[in-house]
Amino acid sequence: MSRPQPPRLVPPPDLYGRPRPDRYLQALDWLASKYVPLFTGKDRYGTRPRPPETHPQELTVVSREPVADDVVSLRLATGDRRLLPRWQPGAHLDLILPSGRRRQYSLCGDPADRYAYRIAVRLLPDGQGGSAEVHRELTAGSTVGIRGPRNAFPFAGDRKVLLLAGGIGLTPVLPMAREAAWRGLDWHLVHTGRSRASLPFAGEVARLAARHPGRVTVLTDDEHGMPSATDLLARAGEGTAVYCCGPVPMLDAVQAAFARSEAKALHFERFSAAPIVDGKPFTLRLRDGRELLVPADRTALEVLRADDPGTPYSCQQGFCGVCKLRVLSGTVDHRDRKLSAQQRADGEMLVCVSRAAEGECLELDV
The missing domain is CATH 3.10.20.30 (Beta-grasp domain)
Structure with a gap:
């Protein structure tokens, strides 16, 4: 006995009962698929396509503001507001300045902001001219060559974290503090400097402290005296990972005192050349x-x-x-x-x- 065959499916008639697709609706659908994206930048369902991520060779200074004595903050974006490559706390950007000098500056904004990078640059009167050129030449609307981002100071997200920042050394550390807070880590940030006026992003640090009571300490030489490395590392309990960025004397002191602390690891980034070890002529x-x-x-x-x-x-x-x-x-x-x-x-x-x-x-x- 043969098995009965299922009935063949027949397309429903058009609006007028004719056994064929409605040509008028087909034409409307074709026109919508072509002209709606052309004039609105959206597809026919109203979804605006995401701009493509690019690896730009040049960015525009979209804003510039002073954030401390002799420190300016720059926001950099593409001219057509395209998505920028992702970055993680600790990453830096290479700037190719108009003179051809290449300098590296830590990204200090929000990694979730895919449309702009933020850096901060302190003017160094006795430097090699890079910071002076940034302060003099990079005004709002100017363009600058870039490479990166790259990360030579990655934040591993250890369960216990002590973040030590000296002055402008806050720039890579501030995103780490935000990341640690977001992850629910046991963290503490210490920001040191000559005076409160010399500390960049003091307002942001204050807001971070207000949201996370007891996890942020600001120490200035004129109010508290210059802290020793032992004092700073006293906040690192057993099993703590220490991340440190700041001037050379601070880094050298923290490295020398680290072995006497209870911390388990030390990560650091220097602003200048490391000292020569075992050099020979x-x-x-x-x-x-x-x-x-x-x-x-x-x-x-x-x-x-x-x-x-x-x-x-x-x-x-x-x-x-x-x-x-x-x-x-x-x-x-x-x-x-x-x-x-x-x-x-x-x-x-x-x-x-x-x-x-x-x-x-x-x-x-x-």
Whole structure:
């Protein structure tokens, strides 16, 4: 006995009972699919498409405001307000300034804001000119080249966290504090500086303290005296991870005192070159045959800049790669955190941190 076949489905008639699709409605649907997106930027269901994420080479200064004595905050965005690449607390942006100088500044805004990056720059009168150029040239409406974001100071989100910020060192630490609060971590932020007027984003820090009582401490030299590293680390209980960013004396003191604390880990970011460890004098030979002596207490970059102030550099810590040069002969003592094994084998060197053995001569392709 054969199984009965199911009845064949027949499309319903159109509005007038005709056994075919309604041509008038088909035409309206086609017109809507073409012209609604064209004139409204939306699809026919009213959904506006998300602008694509881009990796821009240039951003515009959309706003600029003073946030402390000699500190300006800049908001940077694309000209057409496109989505920017994501970033995490601790990340920084490379700025290529109009002069060609490249400088790195920590992102200090909200990672959830995908349409703008925020940085803050303190004017350094005795610096190399980068901060002065930012203060002088980067006004609202001006454009600046960028690279990044990149992160050499990542926030791991440990269960217990002590955040230490000295002055402008708050810039990478402030997003970490917000992240720690959002995650429900056991955290504490200490912001130190000469005076309250010198502390950037004091209003934001105050609001953070009001929302999270007992988790934010502000210490200024003129009110409380200069805190010792031991005093700062006393807030790190057993198993605490410490994140520290600030001037070199603060970082050196915290590193020296860390072993005596109960903290389990120390993460830090420097504003300037790390101190030279176990340096020995060596020589650089340039293409024109001249030889430059690198003393034990100076870097190859410092010596090259003394000979040619236009020598490019940025982080001075061995991770950005701006100062990379090719070595034609000689053995390099690599101390960077950037080059791959293949790049090193090919003769590349970051002259901001890498050195040579005592008495060695490195012949550079420069």
